[in-house]
Amino acid sequence: MNVKEQLTLVVKASRKLNLVSEEKINKVLLDVAEAAIQNTALILQENAKDLNRMDPTDPKYDRLMLTADRIKGIASDINNVATLPSPLGRILSKTTRPNGLQITKTSVPFGVIGIIFEARPNVTFDVFSLCLKSGNACVLKGGSDANDSNVAIVKVIHEVLRKHDLDENSLALLPIDRESTAELLHAHGLVDLIIPRGSQSLINFVRENSSIPVIETGAGICHTYFDESGDIAKGKEIVYNAKTRRPGVCNSLDCLVVHENRLNDLPLLTELLPQSNVIIYADEKAFTALDGKYPSELLEHATEESFGTEFLDYKMAVKTVADLDEALDHIATFSSKHSEAIVSEDQETLEIFRKSVDAAAVYCNVSTAFTDGAQFGLGAEIGISTQKLHARGPMALEELTSYKWIVDGDGQIRPK
CATH class of the missing domain: 3.40.605.10 (Aldehyde Dehydrogenase; Chain A, domain 1)
Known part of the structure; x- marks a missing residue:
């Protein structure tokens, strides 16, 4: 036939x-x-x-x-x-x-x-x-x-x-x-x-x-923005879950965007990732913040290709931004409009993020791993x-x- x-x-x-x-x-x-x-x-x-x-x-x-x-x-x-x-x-x-x-x-x-x-x-x-x-x-x-x-x-x-x-x-x-x-x-x-x-x-x-x-x-280039007001305990767990739960699926984290005023907390924000041997491709500011505090064999300098890449692996980029507007610009440039997240305790910032980010699913203080039909109460997908x-x-x-x-x-x- x-x-x-x-x-x-x-x-x-x-x-x-x-x-x-x-x-x-x-x-x-x-x-x-x-x-x-x-x-x-x-x-x-x-x-x-x-x-x-x-x-x-x-x-x-x-x-x-x-x-x-x-x-x-x-x-x-x-x-x-x-x-x-x-x-x-x-x-x-x-x-x-x-x-x-x-x-x-x-x-x-x-x-x-x-x-x-x-x-x-x-x-x-x-x-x-x-x-x-x-x-x-x-x-x-x-x-x-x-x-x-x-x-x-x-x-x-x-x-x-x-x-x-x-x-x-x-x-x-x-x-x-x-x-x-x-x-x-x-x-x-x-x-x-x-x-x-x-x-x-x-x-x-x-x-x-x-x-x-x-x-x-399917194709998911997913970001999580850690805001100036972000809670480090929430952020650490969200980043680890979003990146390592199942790195080969479309809702896994590909790029962590960090407010420059929180760079000193970046080692804490990423401290769980070495448990899963996650390779970080960090921009210059983030690399400096992590150098000596993140395993050297897992830390590399970011290139242009590091951003806008769906890794589908234990790999993640880190981008430093000066403010919310720069974070939104970065996400708009490299997002596949799948799932985007923010970690913030500032309600005005959260509301701006909800309204400004163009994606099928927008998360506030939640891991992107939840973009799933069953998790949304739809049965399978x-x-x-x-x-x-x-x-x-x-x-x-x-x-x-x-x-x-x-x-x-x-x-x-x-x-x-």
Whole structure:
């Protein structure tokens, strides 16, 4: 079967999903969560094959790796999605016109959503659960790095779909070759939306080559500004958490911006980072403040490339600024509009930061690690949108719907 034939079957499956009850959808999701747990050994066995092909020092290694605990977390997220209200059939507006027409604006699925992603096999479960709950069929195009894991996960999901007499083409996994990517990006009339999840280079490629609407997700160049009034105890924990919790994900800290009047506190602000062997690329003022107080083998001079880089690793830049305005200018120049944070005790400064920073998520005295659909109470997520059209920030059920107008009447015709 070629890609076009496969996509044609997905379209047919998507039309059937519109007729499936919410009760049945929820039951399928609960069974998929249970099947994920029951098939942990199989999934980890196939995941190990993928891991064996990747260098453990590769920043993508952590994203690729599944564990029994991570599968339990994935199953928990799927269960959460099953408990959420359906985003379908919501009445967004309703009016009765003078001629008696009743016009209702109601939420509906997109139809078929294509996801292109790299070494993150958890995406397969996340995407399926959100797409099924929102009435969408989904087409997955994973990379070669995670292929064995993805094939195993899709097999588990397909078994559950067949058990419930649902069309297994509601979830399709395309071949890993580049030709399949090209066909997906130009599948007019078969795919309604493309969502890339992965590196900036992947996102750029999809945006520049797709003739189907794209929602950009993922790339995060995240800053934390430590203000002149910042609390050092809060700041130290926030910086450490944002940088080291999972450095290979898009909400991890890439650049610490420090008010010059707090440079003497910079060694305290960064004192936890050597526990995780975090390399700091510091500008001249910050380097001087850290020299002799931060492990020399982990301290380097910043270059132009140090700023505006998504490290996805135990690495971080430090930029010194004279005031809030300079901090805002630096963030505006280098941000990917994903997640930005400030540590400050001054309410006026916090309010200016909230209003001035252009990002999907703005944090005040909080780690950027919370940019996550589950943490926002959305269940799982299909990605973090860094654009402004249609969706922004964690994309979950509501963001996977469009709407249509239902017009009910009793024989009305429009006059000539």
